[in-house]
Amino acid sequence: MVKNFTGRKTSFIPFRRTKPGIGPTNHTTSNGRISANRHLTQFAFGACSSGTLVHFSDPTATVQLNVFTYDENSFTEGKYKKVDDIPSVPLTPMVPMLWIDVDGVHQHDIIAQIGARYEIHALVQTDITTTEQRTKLDVFDDALFLVCKLIFRDIGRTGHTVIEQISFYIKDNILITFQETPKDLFDSIKNRIRQGKGRIRKSKIDYLFYSLVDVIVDHYMDVLDTMGTKVESIDNQLMKTLKRDTLESIYDMKRDMLYLRAIISPLKEIIIKLQKEEETQIMQESTNIYLKDLFDHVVQVNDSIDTYREMLASFIDFYMMLNSNAMNEVVKTLTIISTIFIPLTFISGVYGMNFQHMPELTYKYGYYIVLGVMASLAILMLSCFKRKRWF
Numbered sequence: 011m012v013k014n015f016t017g018r019k020t021s022f023i024p025f026r027r028t029k030p031g032i033g034p035t036n037h038t039t040s041n042g043r044i045s046a047n048r049h050l051t052q053f054a055f056g057a058c059s060s061g062t063l064v065h066f067s068d069p070t071a072t073v074q075l076n077v078f079t080y081d082e083n084s085f086t087e088g089k090y091k092k093v094d095d096i097p098s099v100p101l102t103p104m105v106p107m108l109w110i111d112v113d114g115v116h117q118h119d120i121i122a123q124i125g126a127r128y129e130i131h132a133l134v135q136t137d138i139t140t141t142e143q144r145t146k147l148d149v150f151d152d153a154l155f156l157v158c159k160l161i162f163r164d165i166g167r168t169g170h171t172v173i174e175q176i177s178f179y180i181k182d183n184i185l186i187t188f189q190e191t192p193k194d195l196f197d198s199i200k201n202r203i204r205q206g207k208g209r210i211r212k213s214k215i216d217y218l219f220y221s222l223v224d225v226i227v228d229h230y231m232d233v234l235d236t237m238g239t240k241v242e243s244i245d246n247q248l249m250k251t252l253k254r255d256t257l258e259s260i261y262d263m264k265r266d267m268l269y270l271r272a273i274i275s276p277l278k279e280i281i282i283k284l285q286k287e288e289e290t291q292i293m294q295e296s297t298n299i300y301l302k303d304l305f306d307h308v309v310q311v312n313d314s315i316d317t318y319r320e321m322l323a324s325f326i327d328f329y330m331m332l333n334s335n336a337m338n339e340v341v342k343t344l345t346i347i348s349t350i351f352i353p354l355t356f357i358s359g360v361y362g363m364n365f366q367h368m369p370e371l372t373y374k375y376g377y378y379i380v381l382g383v384m385a386s387l388a389i390l391m392l393s394c395f396k397r398k399r400w401f
Contacts, residue, residue, distance in 0.1 A: 078109040240263065
């Protein structure tokens with residue numbers, strides 16, 4: 011079941027997820043300190059190993075700071091290990107835009123250094139390092155902070171579908187993104203900055219922010235495409251065979267749909283809030299038209315999730331109906347057999363009585379006559395049942 015969105019192809023992926031806080035905990039280390047704010051998240055496609063979604067991060071990996079400084083005429087790119095190595099950019103609207111893409115949030119000291127340098131509140135730093143946050147937008151006097159989830163297929167490396175948290179902190183001409191692990195999801199945006207294509211280098215930092223969120227929504231759609239294929243396969247399977255595994259798959263997918271809806275649905279209100287945001291003057295009026303387009307895509311994603319949820323609910327009803335029909339067929343077969351044997355049991359019971367004077371018992375062909383009568387009754391009853399289409 012593939013749903014086509016305006017200019018985009020959309021569908022959804024089936025997976026199994028352990029609830030936050032349940033199951034193994036992924037501890038992270040920073041300078042000898044142990045942090046238990048990371049929870050293992052797993053998704054799976056039942057028997058389809060290529061659809062397995064896993065979430066593992068390497069707490070020993072070095073945090074990398076990818077820095078882009080650009081304006082309409084030029085750009086510079088650098089990769090750094092230390093916050094102090096990042097070139098300084100004045101916080102004024104006339105200077106080049108600065109995008110800092112942080113790969114890794116497990117080293118709290120680096121997050122703290124970034125927070126101190128760019129005046130990020132301590133509570134925001136806690137939200138960045140706590141990767142089980144709900145999707146939300148915080149508006150400060152001079153900054154915006156957005157937390158949402160990345161859901162994407164890691165085709166190049168593991169073939170799994172992965173879910174991670176990403177945080178955006180936007181202030182004046184600076185955008186800082188915090189990702190859990192390095193990935194190439196935003197390579198298209200980075201190439202547009204390098205090559206000077208599109209509107210990014212000609213626009214303020216808010217357009218880059220919109221472009222990154224748009225990429226995230228695109229990956230939601232890719233995941234939905236796979237989910238639609240899985241829903242269609244379950245539909246076909248229900249029409250062929252009745253298996254308990256099918257019911258388990260339906261319940262797993264229905265639960266995952268609820269989780270996805272909880273992740274994605276808050277984006278609608280967030281985008282509306284961004285369109286009306288006037289306090290910080292970060293979001294430019296020229297970006298509103300793009301936010302409207304993004305809002306439409308988020309609404310369509312939510313509509314698709316609701317559609318798939320309704321389909322899965324109907325699958326459950328259909329499964330129960332098929333199961334009931336199968337049980338009725340078994341009961342009907344047993345009833346027919348029992349009905350046939352009622353007169354036969356009566357006849358055998360009569361001639362099984364141990365009375366001394368039973369004339370039929372002394373008759374030479376009595377035994378064969380009784381067998382013939384019983385066989386005739388059985389055939390007659392089967393014919394009647396067949397004529398009434400009872401089997």
